[in-house]
Amino acid sequence: MKGRMKQWKWTLVALIPTVIIVFPLYFIAIGGFQTVAEIFHRPPYWFPPRPSWQFYGDALVTLLPYLKNSLIMALGNLALTLLVALPSAFALAKFRLKIGKSTFFLLAFTQMLPATAVIIPLFLIFNRFRLINNYLSAILGIAVFTIPFATIILRAYMQAIPTGLLEAAFIDGASLFRVFRSIVIPLASPAIATAGILTLIMAWGDFIVSLSFLKDRTLQPMSIGLYNFIGQYGVQWNKLMAGSMIFAVPPLIVALLAGKSIVAGLTAGAFKE
């Protein structure tokens, strides 16, 4: 009994920094329930004095057209990322190819590139091919960062698949594609889930790529829809905060449900070996 009490003491200690880290999210959430005057009340309210759902409703109506674009881009990016990352992660984990090492180095290097260093030249290139204001430009642009990230995570996991298992399948006459599809992919499914979740979070939250490549409002994702709230003269802070909260819900749910795999994925994606 005394031991349990001692453990709860640590929960309390850990709660302090956690609360400080979470507090911006709390103020965004309650900001959406207040009028602009209440948001700027001095001192700021800890609880909304007259909570109203109206601004959440308004924000949802304004953002709904952007939702479709966010979904198309996030899912399109996920499909492209897995399509490229899965086979290459397998090859990097299990084959001895001459170009294996240099490919891996290039992937790690690309992941480190500043987004602006890729976006300015890509903008000029895409402009020549009339790809600006096209979903494809944003999907391709985001994938510059999600493909290396996903490949590195998947490769780390696939290295742990016993090589003997794959070789046995070859002896039984299975082709390389067959081994990949029927053995590697099912065995790697936990890592595919992790890489997929992280890819979705990255694409959903993207700001700079969409901002640069999608100028047409009917194509912009929710992140830019929210940014447009700021751009207008006189920011409607309550609508912006309500909208921010709505936009943040999907990644937040994922974080709470899959916190462990996010941690595992981030670690695998960050460490080079």
Next chain:
Amino acid sequence: MKTTSHVGYFFIVPALVYVLFFGVYPLIYNFILSLKEVTLITYMSGTSPWVGLANYWQTIKDVVFQRTFTNTLLFTSLSLAFQFLIGFFLAILFNRSFPLKGLLQSLIMIPWVLPIIVSGSFFRWFFSDRGMVNGFLLAWDFIDKPIPWITSQKLPIFAVTLANIWLGIPFNFVLLYTGLRAIPIELFESADIDGANWWQRIAFITFPVLRPVIITTLTLGCIFTVKVFDLVWIITQGGPGDVSHLLSTLSYSWAFNKFHFGRASSVLVIMLSLVVSLTVLLNSIRSEGE
């Protein structure tokens, strides 16, 4: 595993082509741009002339660039130091079992999962003249008039640095926590027997054993901090009057607000050199210890 046929290349080619096409080629193109006079007019007509190092020369002489360079160094070093210290403290705190640990750990990841437009908008309000910080300070009579956190000359870069420290906590925490978990518990137990106190254990066991992890965390943190763009763009857009730019936002602003692609690219090349040299520096510290 050996592949006897060339079939193996089919698997790797998509990734290789992608990286060459969308990572390496833009980078080379970027370098070429930095040696040319590329504005909207010369780009449209396709006649951008070669100008050698003129873009670099003009950039380096520019007062805005000089301030931006100092900003970037300040932003990076302060972010790195505090993110690391907070992350390290949290990692040590969480390196034991207690009730609700899993939940609290997931909550600490929130700055990383939250879309940048959400956290950026928050800090824009938080630091605004009538925002939260001033709201509390004024109400509690600490100050008479609002502090211009993001509307003055000197303060904005510190405001965005503070926001970025918050943003980087999860990353530092995760890497250091994972590293800490790998230290065998026996090491600490034998130190306990020898009568070592908490500080001694941190200084003589945790730090030396964790050294490779610490250097990796700092290296990656450094790279990720130098390239921060979105946060600053959302909070201040580099303003007011270009005082809070980082190299990333300055290059973006020169490219897309002033359509001066050549000079923007010269900023990017300087920024990339900075990233590469910092990485080399930190890696040499690592190999020195071995």
